Amino acid sequence: MTTIKICILDKALPLNEEFYDKLVSNLKAQNITITYCRRPNEDSKNADIIILAAPMSTKIFSFNQIVLGLRWINRKERLLIADKIMSPEFMARWASPESEEELTETLAAWDTDEYIFKYDSSAGRRGVSLINQKTGQIPENYSSEKDIIMEYLNDDPYTYKADMFCGVLLNSWFLRTTDINHEEFNNYTSNPTNFDLPADVKMQLEELSRELMKYGSGYISIDLMKFNGHYKIIEINTNTVGRNISWKHFSDNYLVTYPAGIKELLETYTVAPTFETLWGKFRTKDWIKSI
Known part of the structure; x- marks a missing residue:
C-alpha cells in the first residue's frame, strides 16, 4: 500500500x-x-498533501501536490457553494446586487430597509457594517464579484461556530458577541x-x-447565528482558522x-x-459559472 505523506x-x-x-503523537x-x-x-x-494553517505564496508548491488551505474562493463564492448544499432555512439571505435598482428589489423582497454589508476582505468583525438604504449607500469600492449584503439577523447576537475538516465536525462552540449596533461589537x-x-x-x-x-479547502470554520428557531450560516472562513x-x-x-478528520482525508x-x-x-475568469 502506498503511504501518503502529509505535512502541515x-x-x-x-x-x-x-x-x-x-x-x-495521537496519529x-x-x-x-x-x-x-x-x-x-x-x-x-x-509531501503528497499539504495542509495550510494560513495561505502562503503559491510559488512554493509542486503541481502534483494536493494543497488544502489556499484561498482560491472568495466570500461570495463560498456562499454560492453553501446555497447548493444547505437547506434554505439554514442560510441567511444574502446577495451581491450589481446595481442600485437590484439592491432596491432585493430589500423589497426581504421586506426591510436595513442590511449588513460585508467586504470580502473583512476579518475580525471589521469591514462589516449595518446600512439603512434610506440614509446610507453601499461603499463606492464595493464589488459585486466578491462582496455581499446580508439580511440583518437581530434575534440572538451570539456567534455560533462549527469547525470542520474534510467532512468531519471538529468542534462546535459559540462566542458571546454583541449586536452590530453595540459599541463592543468588535470585542469577540x-x-x-x-x-x-x-x-x-x-x-x-x-x-x-x-x-x-x-475547491482546495480543508480546515474551515463556519459562522452561524440563531434566527427564527434555526441556525443560519452567515460566513465561511477557509483560512487562518483554529489557532x-x-x-x-x-x-x-x-x-x-x-486526527479523525485527517483519517477521513486519507480516505x-x-x-x-x-x-x-x-x-x-x-x-480563468468564468470558472464561477460552474458553481
Whole structure:
C-alpha cells in the first residue's frame, strides 16, 4: 500500500508547537505519520498533501501536490457553494446586487430597509457594517464579484461556530458577541463555550465541508447565528482558522477530532484537485459559472 505523506505548514508554529506534537503523537498511535513545519522544507517538498494553517505564496508548491488551505474562493463564492448544499432555512439571505435598482428589489423582497454589508476582505468583525438604504449607500469600492449584503439577523447576537475538516465536525462552540449596533461589537474573543450542534445542521455542514474540498479547502470554520428557531450560516472562513481561540480553549477536543478528520482525508483525498488543476481552473475568469 502506498503511504501518503502529509505535512502541515503553519507560519505561527511557535504558538502551536505543543499542540502539533500531541497531534502527531495521537496519529502515530493510529499508524498515521504526519510532519509539520513553519517554513517550506524537505518534508513539505516531498509531501503528497499539504495542509495550510494560513495561505502562503503559491510559488512554493509542486503541481502534483494536493494543497488544502489556499484561498482560491472568495466570500461570495463560498456562499454560492453553501446555497447548493444547505437547506434554505439554514442560510441567511444574502446577495451581491450589481446595481442600485437590484439592491432596491432585493430589500423589497426581504421586506426591510436595513442590511449588513460585508467586504470580502473583512476579518475580525471589521469591514462589516449595518446600512439603512434610506440614509446610507453601499461603499463606492464595493464589488459585486466578491462582496455581499446580508439580511440583518437581530434575534440572538451570539456567534455560533462549527469547525470542520474534510467532512468531519471538529468542534462546535459559540462566542458571546454583541449586536452590530453595540459599541463592543468588535470585542469577540471572550468566553468561548461549547454547544451541541443539531444533528440536521451537522449533517449538512459535513456535506458542505466535503464539497469545499473540491475547491482546495480543508480546515474551515463556519459562522452561524440563531434566527427564527434555526441556525443560519452567515460566513465561511477557509483560512487562518483554529489557532487563535478554539485550540487554546478546547485542545482536548481537537486532539481527538482533528486526527479523525485527517483519517477521513486519507480516505477521501482524491476528491481534492491537485495544485495544478486548481491553478489552471481559477486563473480563468468564468470558472464561477460552474458553481
